[in-house]
Each structure stands twice: as structure tokens, then as C-alpha cells.
Amino acid sequence: MAAEGPGPSPDTSLVSLYRWLDTVPLSRPRRNIARDFSDGVLAAEVVKFFFPSLVELHSFVPTSSTAQKVANWGHLNRKVLSKLNLRVPEEMIQQLVRSRPGMAEQLLQLLREKIQERQRQRKEGAGQPPAEPAAREEGGYLDTGHPKVQSDSGRGCSQEGAARAVTFPAGAGPGDMRQQLAEREQALHLARDTIQILQAKVGRLEQLLLLKNLRIDDLSRRLQQLQGHRR
Template identity: 30%
Template sequence: MQGIYEWIDSIPLTRPKKNITRDFADGVPMAEAIKFFVPGLVDMHNYVPAHSVKQKIGNWNTLNVKVFKKMGFQLAPQDIEAVVNCVPDAIERVLKLVQIKIEEFKFGIESEPVRMVKPPEPRVDLQQMQFENPRMPTDTREESIQNMRETIEILELKVKKLEHMLKIKDNKVETLTKRLADAGLY
């Protein structure tokens, strides 16, 4: 989660950041964050700072239809409600997904469409799996597993970006080699 907080801190938002769960509830900072990375994708006049649940949901639905859909995913209504109602860790899950999707969108990386943010996986009773570590509480193990999953997602995204860049480089080399051959220099 620290990586998500650092990512958000790197974005110049119009409102000061106090409590990420409440700050993002109306969707305006999310629109600003996406606009920062992909300026042509977001029209800020569509998003109004809101206090009512109805208007907050309206802002998120607008993001869902006008922005997220273009980026290749959409949030499920229950995920929007969780963010609007400030459910713990809901905005962090959405921010992680959006961070990944922004990178994919910026670099033109195609991925399988995502219709919703996955709900948190049910807790597994690690004691039944015969690898209990009495020095490490279950919550810490689960946090560690989640952090590892997030790291894997980021690394997979980086691999996709590098593969994409390699294809671009190969195409450029091929084009330049062809030009040299056409000019009789190769």
C-alpha cells in the first residue's frame, strides 16, 4: 500500500490530501489523477466536489462510463459503493487497478478487459494448511501475501512494457536496415 500512497503523493491534486479514503470518495481526485497522466481522457467539468452519496456515486459512474471504459475496464457497482462509503482498503484496491491500467493505456499495452475490481479473496485459514508460523500473526502473513501479489502484478506490467518497447525497437531496426539496403549501403 505504501507504493500507492507514494504514487498519489506524486500527483498534484487541487485539494490537500488528508485522509485518502475520504479524499477520494467523491471521485474528483481520481479524475484529476487520471488527467495528470492521460490529459486528453478526462474532462474535469464532468466532476463536481460532492458531499451527498448520490452525487459521489454520480461522479464515479461518470468515471466508469467516460474514462474507465476507454481504458479497458469498469468498476462494479459494489466497488463504487465501497469507495463512496469509505470502506477500508476499497480506494487502495481501486487505485492499484487504475495505476496499472494507466500504464497499460499510456503504453498501448492490450490486456484482457476487466469488468470489476476483484473483491478481496476470502481469508484462508493458514493453520489448516500446515505452515503456521507462531512468530508471524495471520494478518501480517496475509498482508505479506497481498504485497507479493501486487509486486507480481507490477513486474508483469513491466515485462509487457519491455516486450512492447522491444517490438518497437525491432521494427525501427528493420526499417532502417531496409533503407540502408535500398540505398545500397548494406
């Protein structure tokens, strides 16, 4: 019996992982993956990109504090990863928090597998039209702080407006309509998620600008004091 061919090498697996990760618009550039993912924030952003309704990014605090990093991972475990049938062991969290080389890649490999598994389940449909879960997920995403498209009192008007906005070519069957609706829902999720990430970037830049101004003020005071002493 002929022996089975060798599986993908570790280097090949990492290249595939990094390419997959590059498709996700993270809020900060990837420099050192062990440190970048140590506080759990970017891991939350990865899940948010694929499943917007599962994650509320404001619940995760970018930090260098070990205690806050552990808190972020604990929250991610309980509120997000559990919905993907994934739980990061405590030992692994401690190693992630300490930026141990290779641990972030291990976590991302597990996360990618669970994300792809859930995507396959959605494609199979589980007996439901594709547009229905997309519509439910949109409602969950809007509950995380974005303005709602429709309210209870104005549900009829909002649905009527949405119906006018979505048009289909003549002769399109129910399958084509559902496919187009699903694609538009996904595009809407991606656009809103990108906006949220950009808003987070703006907030961080504003914080950096404030710190810079405070530093300039402090240096100016010290310079004035030094000049006064010389006189």
C-alpha cells in the same frame, strides 16, 4: 524444487502506491484517503494527469452528497475508465462512496495498473511515430475548454509558428526529433493540467471566502439585534 520467494508485502505495496500517488498534483491535500477519494473527483484528476484528453474535470462535482458521489463514479466509469479497459463494479462504488477503509487503495491499485499498461503500449508505439498520438491527444485536450492553438481557417499560420518555435540541434535524426517533440508535448500537457488544477483551487477559495463573508454578516446582524434588545 525450491519454493518461490514471497511476493511484496501489503505494506510495501501501499508504500509504492502512495509514492506513485504523490507524483500527481491533486487539487486538495490528501488527509484521509477513503474520504478524499469517495466522490470520484480525485480519481478523475489522477487519470487527467497522465492522459489529459480522456478527462473533462468540469464534469465532476466535489460533493458530500451520496447521490452526487454515485453520479460522479458512474460518469467516470462510462466516459473515462472504460477507455482504459477498467470498470468499477457497482458494489465497489457503493463502498467507495461510503468511505470504507481500504477501498480507495484497491481502486487506485487497479487504476495504476491500467495507466502503466497504457503507458507501455504507447512506448511500444503500435507502429506509429511517437509524435502522432501526442499531437492527437493535444487536440482532444484543447477541446475541453482551453483556447485552441489553431483554427481551421488559420491552420497554416499556426503550424508555421509551431515549426519556428521547435528547433533541433544540427545532425539530429528523425528519432531524436520525434523524442523531443513527444517530450515537449508532455511538458505542455502537464503545464496546462497544473493551470487547470490551480484555477479550480482559486475557485474553491473564492467560494470559501464568500461563505465566510456571509457568516460574518449574519453574526453582525445578530449582534446588532442583541444590542438593540438590551437597550
